[in-house]
Amino acid sequence: MKHLLGAHVFVNGGVDSAIDGGESLGFTAIQLFTKNNNRWFQKDLPEKEIIAFKEKKKNSNIKIVVSHDSYLINLCAKDPENLEKSRKSFLDELNRCELLEIPYLNFHPGSHGGQGEEDGIKLIAESLNIVHSQTKGFKTMSMLEATAGQGTAIGYRFEQLKKIIDLVDEKERMSVCIDTAHIWAAGYDIKDPKNYKKVFKEFDEIIGLDLLKCFHVNDSKKELGSRVDRHDHIGKGFIGLEGFANLMNDKKLEKVPKILETPKGKDQKEDLENIKVLGSLIKK
Numbered sequence: 478m479k480h481l482l483g484a485h486v487f488v489n490g491g492v493d494s495a496i497d498g499g500e501s502l503g504f505t506a507i508q509l510f511t512k513n514n515n516r517w518f519q520k521d522l523p524e525k526e527i528i529a530f531k532e533k534k535k536n537s538n539i540k541i542v543v544s545h546d547s548y549l550i551n552l553c554a555k556d557p558e559n560l561e562k563s564r565k566s567f568l569d570e571l572n573r574c575e576l577l578e579i580p581y582l583n584f585h586p587g588s589h590g591g592q593g594e595e596d597g598i599k600l601i602a603e604s605l606n607i608v609h610s611q612t613k614g615f616k617t618m619s620m621l622e623a624t625a626g627q628g629t630a631i632g633y634r635f636e637q638l639k640k641i642i643d644l645v646d647e648k649e650r651m652s653v654c655i656d657t658a659h660i661w662a663a664g665y666d667i668k669d670p671k672n673y674k675k676v677f678k679e680f681d682e683i684i685g686l687d688l689l690k691c692f693h694v695n696d697s698k699k700e701l702g703s704r705v706d707r708h709d710h711i712g713k714g715f716i717g718l719e720g721f722a723n724l725m726n727d728k729k730l731e732k733v734p735k736i737l738e739t740p741k742g743k744d745q746k747e748d749l750e751n752i753k754v755l756g757s758l759i760k761k
Contacts, residue, residue: 555590602644
């Protein structure tokens, strides 16, 4: 299979355990948290963990690692104290990724909390410029994730992601992740083959497929355009097998890593089932 496939993996103990977990499940792409995802800050990564992570990754079949930032971070927070905390926490996340040689730090752009989308977009770009100015020469890219547009979340239109990138000084440090459940909930129909082609033509024209570095492959528990973010197993939700067949047979996007964020138990057997389903959709 040419596709790089995997899932978000658990960290049990040291951060290097994520590589063990991904490798044992046969993943070629993984996502992880480099610290507790419900905390602003955590103690620095021990040197031995950093060394073990890089060594295990080098000797594994895992080709790509993506980190997801803390759920607390909001780079356009209305409250000045939260905004400052978010920026410092994002800086910490970027530092952790750089130390671990993780190429992408995936994050939700943010929720404007009533300030309005335009002001929110400006604040997100300002936050990124501040953090990037403190991390000159970093190889880890900041990866904007397309959102469902729930509440006051920004990033549910490709144009919004483009506006953020346009306002970032170091544009070469930016990349994009598409979550299939999110864009579906935001109103992008990827189920109908013709509409699927239109969606990615639009993405290419607005942002550019060269900036698309990752997919979160999730079905949606909610209808097209619902603006509600609820993940479901592949083929069990409203996107259905048809939508994922479009993606798995799209030669242009074959090399973009595809990572599951669907519900799972500790043994992650559900991830293996979902990957099997995705593989079965590829036309021989």
